[in-house]
Amino acid sequence: MRYLAMMAVALATAGLTLSASAQVVVTIGHSAPLTGPQAANGKDNENGARLAVDELNKSGITVAGQKVTFKLDSEDDQADPKIGVQIAQKLVDSGVFAVLGPYNSGVAIPASRILNAANMPMLTVASNPSLTKQGFKNVFRISASDEQLGGTMGVFAAKTLKARTAAVVDDRTAYGEGVAEQFIKAAKANGVQIVDQEFTTSSATDFLGILTNIKSKNPDVIFFGGYAAQGAPMAKQMRERGIRAKLLGGDGICSADMGKVAGDAASIVYCAQGGVALDKTPAGREFLKKYKAAYSTDIQVYAVSFYDGVKLLADAMVKAGTTTDKTRLIAELAKENYKGVAGTYSFDENGNIKGAPTAVYVIKDGQPVPYEK
Incomplete structure (x- = not known):
């Protein structure tokens, strides 16, 4: 019993839980403005990520022989750099395995320092070039830069x-x-x-x-x-x-x-x-249809990027063969060539998406x- 309790604690600190059927639960963090003037964009990003999480859980993902269930921990950074730093630390402390966001460059740049110190994979659409000029290996921009x-x-x-x-x-x-x-x-x-x-x-x-x-x-x-x-x-x-x-x-x-x-x-x-114009491709049109059916509203801007971001993380986890080792996940993300709905995701040495379409x-x-x- 003491051994099982110790295992549960160890898994919790890695962002994982273990059910009776040996099912691994991986939690992905999300930071965005969910209240205030930019709440529509933040909720849009969250919706895209949740749609991907739901699809992955329905399809069933196996990593290193273990069935994985994904969860999303979505936090409101209010587009405020100070709160964004607090949210980044909260997500690190809660044991998430990777973070999507922050959405705003002014929040993402200081938050990235917290996430880098924790060796936390970070996928963001924040576009200021300074973000990826810090030399951090954990930061990946999943859309176009400024x-x-x-x-x-x-x-x-x-x-x-x-x-x-x-x-x-x-x-x-x-x-x-x-x-x-x-x-x-x-x-x-x-x-x-x-x-x-x-x-x-x-x-x-x-x-x-x-x-x-x-x-x-x-x-x-x-x-x-x-x-x-x-x-x-x-x-x-x-x-x-x-x-x-x-x-x-x-x-x-x-x-x-x-x-x-x-x-x-x-x-x-x-x-x-x-990203590509979604209504110009079959995959894009299908995404728009699924999003509208799920949330009874049209997308804002980057729901599709956060949807692709979750799928990209899952793909990298499968290839890296780990649900616990962030270093291996970061290394796999750096060499990914994943075809998503909004485009193909591969990254240069600074973590910028290569040939980002606009x-x-x-x-x-x-x-x-x-x-x-």
Whole structure:
């Protein structure tokens, strides 16, 4: 009896439990804003992960001869770096085997230091390039970086929209600042003049002063580095003030929530998402159908990336032959070449996804749809 009790304690510290039938339970952590202005995105990510967990448990996964059941421990980091660090430590202490998230770059960067110290595999869509320049071997970006998202929109502004001038606004978060910097870099390289650069916060909703300044410069496009909670009222206020420019942004504004809040003003929005356009592939269309059936709502942005992330972890666990050894799991993730719904997941030496696809979207009938010239 004492031996069995000791075994139970050892398994619990590794994120595992053992049932009477020798079934191993592996818990995956998830960190995202589940309350506050970005709750729609955080819940979307959680839904994608839960959908994959449910499917894996129904199909049955065996690792090193043991049947595995997956569980998801989803925590609310409120898009706050301080809380995100606390959540990262909580997940480490609870014994999860890997972590999905955080969603926001400003949360993911400090949280990654906690997870790295614990040798915890971390799969995230946080896009600021600084995240994967820290030399951490446990961090894997499962979507496009700011360099790809902002760069895509810089080229799109110049080559497709034929913009000659642009104004840039960012919310001073790690994400907003990073994606704006990459837009500026790509736009300038393609002959676009930056005529104004303004700054706001991730809680602002009144952009009268900023838009008054920008209107006097009469730019062809305005790029906003930030999230839909600010991008949507900005689009509405641009229309109200007669600003003729298109509103461009990265994945932070490329969501159903943007269309829902901005209403008709969302028609001026062009934005980039990482991954393939889901409605353009059979696997993508099937995922959209399954998600809608499970949650009675449409996806926001990255539900599919978190769905793929769970499946990627399971694939790596099977290949590594372990449900306890994080070092072996990290080593296997580093050499993965997993074909998911949103693309193929393989990583460079820094943990960035190789050749991350990006697609440009417009908001139509309240939903992001792939741009077609």
